[in-house]
Amino acid sequence: MADTYDIIIIGTGAGGGTLLHKLRNSGKKILVLERGGFLPREKENWNSKEVFQNERYHTKEVWKTAEGKDLHPGTGYWVGGNTKVYGAALFRLRERDFEKVEHAGGISPEWPLKYKDYEPYYTEAEKLYCVHGKMGIDPTEPFRSGEYPFPHLSHEPRIQELHDHLVHRGHQPFYMPIAVKLNEADRLNSECIRCNTCDGYPCMIHAKSDADINCVRPSLANDNVTLLTGAKVERLVTTANGKEIDYIEVTYNDEPVRFKASIVVVAGGAINSAALLLKSADDNHPQGLANSSGQVGRNFMKHLSAAMLGLSTTPNPTKFQKTLAVNDYYWGEPGFAFPMGHIQLLGKSDKDQISPDAPAITPGFVLSEMASHSIDWWFTSEDLPVPDNRVQIANGQIHLDYKVNNTEGFERLINRWKHVLGEIYTGHIFLDHGIYLSKDIPLAGVAHQVGTCRFGTDPATTVLDIHCKTHDIENLYVVDGSFFPSIGAVNPSLTIMANALRVGEHLMDLLG
8 A cells, every 4th residue: 555645756956845845835745755864963064074075975875887987976865955065056047058059069959948938937946045146247147037136245355356357357257146044234143154164065054045944844844745754766656557657666764665646756866867767667668767768868967067276375365255256258259159168166175175186195284275375266068968978777776878078168168267367467366377276077076967858849859848747657747957958057956946946836737
């Protein structure tokens, strides 16, 4: 026998947690299943060695690469998903990102919906997640129906100096849209304390807006919502004709249990959602559920990403550094008519964050000096959807096949920014042409995972319809980053959240 609900949501991250918040007042009986638990509040939340070197909050499971090598993914299973440790930079995709775009390395495909279809949900998501920003500065900014719900975060003195020099050189830096609970006009009553342990860390004081704190916990006050943690969904089982999900098989408290619902929503992240559909293959769906197109697991994207330390002779005492971004080269530059990507500041690094990438013989005091004199940058460019970049299952284990593509614009972006920073030399900011230590983010860095069940109008080439319902199975939805046809060059979290609100509105109408 299986307990029965109106809606089951599998996963509590940017997609599942936001969807729950949208549906919580529907009056429908909702079951939420999360394979992890609540991330503990502990001193280690703000310990960079524990967070970055020991990967305390990442899963210990092992995946495989296309070459059969072990892959230790930089992902975590918690209530709130990866939003528990994200940098909380919540960008809208640009209007052109929803269109067909030619890149140096190929074509970024058109979306079945456009920016105008998402704009009201972007606005709703920014309010829900307490996003701070300022409109009218970003040269690529899409249309907005109103100002950000909360005022922009100020730059600390060193970053303000950098900002002013960039402006003087003709650049257009803008305030990063950041999702934190900060009141700079009344710091004594502000939840956020502008610390240096935000980007990549759990927030010990719950001042970072994540899917757990902003969505899941408030929803649990409703009697119609039930959350089970430590509940790993093993398989979705279809009806005899294969047209609906009959029940789901779950391991809970080390025991097998079953649950049924009129609507089942998978929101485990683009990799695990695709893996679940593939593992649920049956006689009616021998290639995996919702996979008559053969597209489940394909077209995986994660961004081309790199981190860079820009070192100078001047100390950088900034604590909350992640306040400035640059999109001047998002669509290219003179002499290169293809997209290049997005630039933003990272959270301020310390010696324990940079030591894994330094030579083993580097003394600790040298690492400390490097960290205290650096300004830390993050670059993202668009990787293109490629069918052979995919999630597969072998012997119950996730295999992630991925080959890097579309690198020309990405490499040009990093080199261009080194040149820009070198030109800012004033005796106070950077050494002449600077010292720059950069590294590309490896395959294990899957924080921006999207694309494995893309949506569209043609069941022969897509997995989901425009409401994120599977073409093949009537009561099965996928509401995380899986639906992206392309990734753009900004963080995908806000688009996942906005889409969850959009799908939630559709489900409210559907259920009445």
